[in-house]
Amino acid sequence: MALKVGTRGRIASFIVMDVLRAANERQAAGAEVLHLEIGQPGTPAPAAVRAAAKRAIDEEPIGYTDAFGLPALRGRIARHYAERYGVEVDPARVAVTPGSSGGFLLAFLAAFDPGDRVALAAPGYPAYRNILTALDLEPVLLGTGPAERYQPTPELLERAQRERPLAGVIVASPSNPTGTMLGAAEMAALSGWCRDAGVRLISDEIYHGIGYGSRPVCALEQDAEAIVVNSFSKYYSMTGWRLGWLVLPEALVRPVECLGQNLFISAHAVSQHAGIVAFDCTDELDGYVAGYARNRALLLDRLPAAGLDRLAPADGAFYLYADVGHLTNDSQAFCRRLLDETGIAIAPGVDFDPERGHRTVRLSFAGPERDMALAAERLADWLKRAG
Structure with a gap:
């Protein structure tokens, strides 16, 4: 008799990780790959962070820490909110987690019960809906576009609430994959709607620090009851x-x-010791952001000339989200061909929007400037040949 296989693993794959695997296999076979698929900086951790990790390995007893993390790190994170946003946070409310992924899992488990409905924008980060689904929660996708700047609005939430009550709302600003941000008025409207409706607001702020204009708004500036998720991975x-x-x-x-x-x-534990000093590395880190800004400007200049001129505003983060509906109705096949024929790896939009993403793709510009320039050149040549 076959043994039972649980249903929680029957969720969609994180497609960008499948693309990364294919790109790595191509690279391992000796072919060149230009990595515009994965959302990770092409830069190392700051020098002081690396030095702190080495010190910790040599001098600290590397074992379990408190479940919520080293007191020194929790205190430094709390201080960060006072310095960056003018918000007082008690270190006792700070939980250090295994990446933002661990944070989402803990937050969803603590805040919601099986069957609860949680709203989020589409396009949006696929792991939100996949984690929710694995936990027997119902992701409620809010179809957004240029009119909403790809962000949830009180009107969209009210419509979803009328269908059946919501328990939570996830907002990301800057967002993945579009890079759009909520201003203070928009964040106030969302948090006000959540308070009035008795709906939990979860704010993904992992791209704070990576912006190309105004400063991102922290949800805690508007709502002390919001759950804020952040990470050392991006900025x-x-x-x-x-x-x-x-x-x-x-x-x-x-x-x-x-x-x-x-x-x-x-x-x-080693990462925690190193993370304490990360907040004091802003000069080095802002230099990285300046590099992303150059990459962004390069692609915004060259992609429209190559035929990709339908782009979401990239206010922050390090992505461009492009409508390629005039070129394909199958973004996964489009991305496979692009990798096979040019060595350029990008992410298909179905990862971020299962209903409309067959017409969109995401390009990450977090890598070296040379790779961005070469990718833009190859992409223009490939589209010219294909057209």
């Missing part, structure tokens, strides 16, 4: 260190702590 250039954090409302502190104790015990 701090520490993806492989698997370190993130939550800022929690008081009612969820102990539930998240109990969950974290049992699911993870604690986040990586």
